Amino acid sequence: MSPALAIAFFFALTVFWSLLPFLPAWAESRRRRDAAPLRVVRRAEVDVRFFALRFREFLDQHLAGELAAAKADGRSREGRLEDGTAWLVAAADGPALLTAEESGERASQRLLLAAGDLTLPGEHSFLQEVHAVGALAGGPRNIYRAVLADGPVALGDESTTLRWLHTEDALAAGAGCALYGRVSAAASIRLGAGCRFERLHAPAIAFGEADAGAEANGDGAGGGRELAPRDLPGQVDFGAGRCLVEGDLEIEDEALIDFDLVVVGRLRLGRGARVNGSVKCRKDAELGHGVVIAGSLVGGRHLRLGAGCRTGGPVLAEGDVVLGAGCRVGGAGRPTTLSARRVTVSPGCTVHGTVWAHEGGRLLAADETGEEGHA
Amino acid sequence: MFPDLAIAILDAIPRERLVTLFALIGRGHWLVTAMIWALYVIIFFVCVYLIRHYSFTLNRLYGRQRHPYLDVDEAEWPEVTVMVPAHNEQAVIGQILQVLLEVDYPRERLRVMPVNDRSDDGTAAIIEEFARANPDVVMPYERREGKAGKAAALAEAMAHVDTDLVLVFDADYVPGRGLVKQLTAPFFDPEVGAVMGRVVPANVEENLLTRLLDLERAGGYQVDQQARMNLHLVPQYGGTVGGVRRSALMEVGGWNTDSLAEDTDATYRLLLGGWKTAYQNRSECYELVPEGWPARVRQIKRWAKGHNQTMVRYFWKLVRSRRVGRLEKLDGLLLLGVYLMSPVMLVGWALAILLWFLGINKPGLIIILAVTSYSSIGNFATFFELATAARLDGSRDRIRLLPFLLFGFLVSLFSVSRAAVGQTMPWQRNGRLYWSKTDHNSRHNGRRHE
Numbered sequence: 001m002s003p004a005l006a007i008a009f010f011f012a013l014t015v016f017w018s019l020l021p022f023l024p025a026w027a028e029s030r031r032r033r034d035a036a037p038l039r040v041v042r043r044a045e046v047d048v049r050f051f052a053l054r055f056r057e058f059l060d061q062h063l064a065g066e067l068a069a070a071k072a073d074g075r076s077r078e079g080r081l082e083d084g085t086a087w088l089v090a091a092a093d094g095p096a097l098l099t100a101e102e103s104g105e106r107a108s109q110r111l112l113l114a115a116g117d118l119t120l121p122g123e124h125s126f127l128q129e130v131h132a133v134g135a136l137a138g139g140p141r142n143i144y145r146a147v148l149a150d151g152p153v154a155l156g157d158e159s160t161t162l163r164w165l166h167t168e169d170a171l172a173a174g175a176g177c178a179l180y181g182r183v184s185a186a187a188s189i190r191l192g193a194g195c196r197f198e199r200l201h202a203p204a205i206a207f208g209e210a211d212a213g214a215e216a217n218g219d220g221a222g223g224g225r226e227l228a229p230r231d232l233p234g235q236v237d238f239g240a241g242r243c244l245v246e247g248d249l250e251i252e253d254e255a256l257i258d259f260d261l262v263v264v265g266r267l268r269l270g271r272g273a274r275v276n277g278s279v280k281c282r283k284d285a286e287l288g289h290g291v292v293i294a295g296s297l298v299g300g301r302h303l304r305l306g307a308g309c310r311t312g313g314p315v316l317a318e319g320d321v322v323l324g325a326g327c328r329v330g331g332a333g334r335p336t337t338l339s340a341r342r343v344t345v346s347p348g349c350t351v352h353g354t355v356w357a358h359e360g361g362r363l364l365a366a367d368e369t370g371e372e373g374h375a
Numbered sequence: 376m377f378p379d380l381a382i383a384i385l386d387a388i389p390r391e392r393l394v395t396l397f398a399l400i401g402r403g404h405w406l407v408t409a410m411i412w413a414l415y416v417i418i419f420f421v422c423v424y425l426i427r428h429y430s431f432t433l434n435r436l437y438g439r440q441r442h443p444y445l446d447v448d449e450a451e452w453p454e455v456t457v458m459v460p461a462h463n464e465q466a467v468i469g470q471i472l473q474v475l476l477e478v479d480y481p482r483e484r485l486r487v488m489p490v491n492d493r494s495d496d497g498t499a500a501i502i503e504e505f506a507r508a509n510p511d512v513v514m515p516y517e518r519r520e521g522k523a524g525k526a527a528a529l530a531e532a533m534a535h536v537d538t539d540l541v542l543v544f545d546a547d548y549v550p551g552r553g554l555v556k557q558l559t560a561p562f563f564d565p566e567v568g569a570v571m572g573r574v575v576p577a578n579v580e581e582n583l584l585t586r587l588l589d590l591e592r593a594g595g596y597q598v599d600q601q602a603r604m605n606l607h608l609v610p611q612y613g614g615t616v617g618g619v620r621r622s623a624l625m626e627v628g629g630w631n632t633d634s635l636a637e638d639t640d641a642t643y644r645l646l647l648g649g650w651k652t653a654y655q656n657r658s659e660c661y662e663l664v665p666e667g668w669p670a671r672v673r674q675i676k677r678w679a680k681g682h683n684q685t686m687v688r689y690f691w692k693l694v695r696s697r698r699v700g701r702l703e704k705l706d707g708l709l710l711l712g713v714y715l716m717s718p719v720m721l722v723g724w725a726l727a728i729l730l731w732f733l734g735i736n737k738p739g740l741i742i743i744l745a746v747t748s749y750s751s752i753g754n755f756a757t758f759f760e761l762a763t764a765a766r767l768d769g770s771r772d773r774i775r776l777l778p779f780l781l782f783g784f785l786v787s788l789f790s791v792s793r794a795a796v797g798q799t800m801p802w803q804r805n806g807r808l809y810w811s812k813t814d815h816n817s818r819h820n821g822r823r824h825e
Binding site: 021022024025027028029032033034035036037038040046047048201236237239240241242244260261262277278279280295296298312313314316318330334335336337339353354356 | 441443444446447448449450451551553560563564565566575576577578579580583586589593620622623625626648649659660661698768770771772773775776777778779
């Protein structure tokens, strides 16, 4: 090969190699296979009731007639959807819901719909959605894929929901239930001792039975000395109603703070203290018994609320949240949000609004509350 | 080829001058030493930005993602004013006002304030119509005179706002129903002074430029901004699809009406004042990106000038600040310098070429290794970042367009450098501010969230 040819060949190879990445680029620019604007997250999809609402749409489209007919003539019906999924529409006073085979296997693969109230036996797995136009009562140790009810729902002890549950009334979950996914109720939710949960939503979410001894009404909070920003050690800035504090901060018992508080280090609010603003703590925060925060409580790490604490606004933690006995988050008619990586709740707490425990939440049993319940 | 070119250039220079030139910059001359060290410094800064790019990208791929305010779906929502600055926006102002009236937010706590800034088209009439139909929500502000520019309009209108929280949307943006709540939620954190949502191009399919800008935006928000949020660094308030806590902004001096980038300016003053800017990656809003290169060049030159203004104002203040953490400070300084890197890169290229053709390539192997390493890994950093952003967005085939970004980068490089050099010219330092608007294409006005 002559030198000139070799140089030409090398040059051509270099050009080809340089232009190679442009070939798929050119092809995509011509074909426009992926030229649509990015699909943004729709608000409806983050709604806690999203799946329930979609299931209701599905029922309205495919099985509303069957439900109405079953209610009208009192006879149960069954059939299959286009995809082969079996369904059963039970009349209010229809015959035994489950077949002998299902009872034997303790599992149902059918969509179970009830035109009225629905009572389910215990220790069964319901691997398709369950819907009741009326109330729904489940036996103990059941496993539900998803539940939609227009009436109140009562889950037996140690039951499990896998994807979602929604009721237009109240939900009562027995002791030891595991509520995975989205759980919502239009009226209220009450969890039994030892329940586990991920995402709860209701105007009032009661965790266990109220502990009258632990619950504080907050009226006496902040009855001690009123603290000005200059009283706080480490205070570096006060402006726009916010006091910024470097380092750790400990607030004395029953102190009254009338501004927003931002603490760069750790924070401890003494027993009965009151903050008529919001609190942010970049590290761990600990609230003593009966502390009241009128605004929000935000933690960069873990938040530990003592018994009988109250917050008016959202409680947001990037770490864990521990609620002592009788804590209250939000208020009647003033729903709010509690969000954390993990949430541990003592009996007697109430949250108005939404609870998100991204890695799981747990309601302690009465015999577990020693430390958390009386911080 | 290049030696021939160099010889041709050298041939064009009179021989006596050439001899003088080589005599001046011969080996060991102080000028050569200075050039080599300047090149080293430039390479150092390029490597710092390289590390920054990789850190952000790897954080988005493997780090813990922070969305601390995203879960707030129930709360006692505070009163908020949504400002819509508008200068001759008759094509789009009606659309955004209609959308804002339909957002999921307690109506009694929502104010919509279209700020009509000296429009001479039908903007005022449209605003008036909305205000008449919705007197409880739409509270327009009109200015007929005064300093030009969005910052001046916002500053003047802000005096008539009676809520502590203020969100800002440009008139050609189309917020979704839940966006006002999502952008308000971070303000429950009393440390947050500003919040920024994600901007998503709506007119992607228009042409190659819009597709490239879509990739750039994805990298900037999906990777850069979110990584800064994850790492507790300095997310940037972008002036639209975001908001500020009015009391905090006033405390640090309000909108800077002398700035071409009032948003970046506000970000840094809030930072120096001990306030945080929160970025909400999932609070997305469609925008229209420039569809022609001239508009794109104007846009990036304006950004560069504004950003450089901010750098001059706050660089040393940030260096000296005791309130800002070390990593935040480092990130803040690097963010201030991003638009300066374009002329710096050009100078670096010029130095490298000059030194090469002068036969000065000491210390030889190390330089060659550094250059080849940077070429293979460093140049790839931005592409890696944008490809990661596209992947995180679930986009597949648009990643194939990455090689074309080379052209976009070259245009940006020279535009930004020209803007930066221009800023140093005495006759441009006190230039008047003006509205620089993105050209609208009515074909895309109408995309909205479902």
